[in-house]
Amino acid sequence: MSTTRDTEDVSTGTTSRHVPGEPGLWVLLFGDMALFTFLFTFYLHDRGQNPRLFAESQEHLHRTIGVINTLVLLTSSIFVVFALRALRNEHMRQLATRLAVAAIAIGACFIVLKLFEYYELVTAGMTLTSNDFYMWYFAITALHLGHVVLGLLTLTVLTRLVRSAKTAATHMAFFEGGACFWHVVDLLWIVIFPLLYLVR
């Protein structure tokens, strides 16, 4: 996926860089990433204070589910990329919609798996208030899960918006923006998974 596209201005012959979505959107995306960066920083600080507790608690997490969830989000993101490319071609509008729906369906699997994972942990006696590690684990992953839900809702609304044959440029920009948000959600998980599940 190219992050920017050069659009040639025919009248002047100059090229201008196109910001995916729109410039203002990146206030939200960078702000959100900054929020998570704060969380990661403080998590690492707390982990440094209590390495043994964090390492022992980490052992109880379901790494396999974590790996599957990583693949789920990556696959969903790829489908969104394909949908966006198809959307740019007027004749491939229907295909674009199908690809977007597929992306949403795949992304929804993340929620199911995550809830199953929470259920397994809670029934085994590990909850938010069990210890510091689990507080961090549930807080960070629940916040991310909220973003996944928001991202899927956004993609659903935007898919309906671009469904019709005549799609205005603004609707395209919105879809592109929604796609960017979804990629950020994916990117966050790619940091969260090793941070919480793997790194000792």
Next chain:
Amino acid sequence: MMSLRSQKVLMWWFIVFAVLYGLAFMFLFRMFPPPSAEWSPDEIARFYQEHGTGVRVGAMIGVWTGGWFVPLAVVLAAQMYRREKLEEGAPVWTWLTLIAGGLMTVVIALPMLFWGVAAYAPTRAPDVTALMHEMGILTFITGTQYYIFVWVSIALMCLLPNRVAHWPFPRWYGYFTILSSVALEAGALPFLSREGILAWNGLLPWWIPISNFFVWGPVTCFLLLRAINAQIADEELSTDRESA
């Protein structure tokens, strides 16, 4: 013209009251950040005994200034109405902002009242003092949902096509407002834990939302006042043309 000048008055009313409220919050109530949620009732009672006068003076200031969100909500609604009146049907986002402004004020004004009550009888049973102390803090920090009604209204208007001149908020502000809403939702978390990042003085419910608020407030004031001034200038220009 009167509406625009009135909106300016309301903006300054909001600014002055919010600043006074904030100063009382920090220096009289010493709640910036709130003290540890793991204090025992005896420790809480001692806090109100030691700082009783400051807290009661703060409560008085809080009662006078706690309504600061109302004038801001009215100005925001007035600006939204300029857009919504161009469409058919009820101006629902304007109404939502007005109602949310009123309800949010309850959550802003009550905490200082509760703390004032806690300091009102410093020798009463510590458990009772602790209850008022906790009611104040939890009300202030967890009661954020009404802001979000306002912010959703603003974000929607920022991202939808605009036909009025001098709409105060650029598109990036709409996205920033969405970010603020996400940040403030964490305010509900302190019920889950008395320590760590979920506590009422923790990273998620306190530091992130309050930092966001300190950016949101000045930016919003600047953008609103700039737009109102531009609208006044427009009206003066058209009045001059009519009389010429």
